[in-house]
Amino acid sequence: MKLALVSLMSFAQLAAAQTRTVFAETPTFTASRTGRFVVIELKTPHLVLSTSGRAGGQTSAVRFLVNHQSGEANGEMNARTANMTRE
Numbered sequence: 001m002k003l004a005l006v007s008l009m010s011f012a013q014l015a016a017a018q019t020r021t022v023f024a025e026t027p028t029f030t031a032s033r034t035g036r037f038v039v040i041e042l043k044t045p046h047l048v049l050s051t052s053g054r055a056g057g058q059t060s061a062v063r064f065l066v067n068h069q070s071g072e073a074n075g076e077m078n079a080r081t082a083n084m085t086r087e
Helices: 002-017 075-086
Strands: 020-025 029-034 037-042 048-050 057-059 064-068
Touching: none
Parallel strands: none
Antiparallel strands: 020 029, 029 037, 037 064, 048 057
């Protein structure tokens, strides 16, 4: 439980330092992006099928779905990739 709280606090600190972009907002969910995090906030109970090691399986107790886009290249990586394809 303590580890989850630390992770949530780290995400909250990160979110406070970056701009949040809302993709969609409906009565049942909000989809947004903060930096490399895509966040779905479930406003009503949803049946979720998850592969999470902590809360995996089928549940309706999930309020947030979070995905970290770790595979996205930053500007420096894009430049390296462009140089590699030219060689």
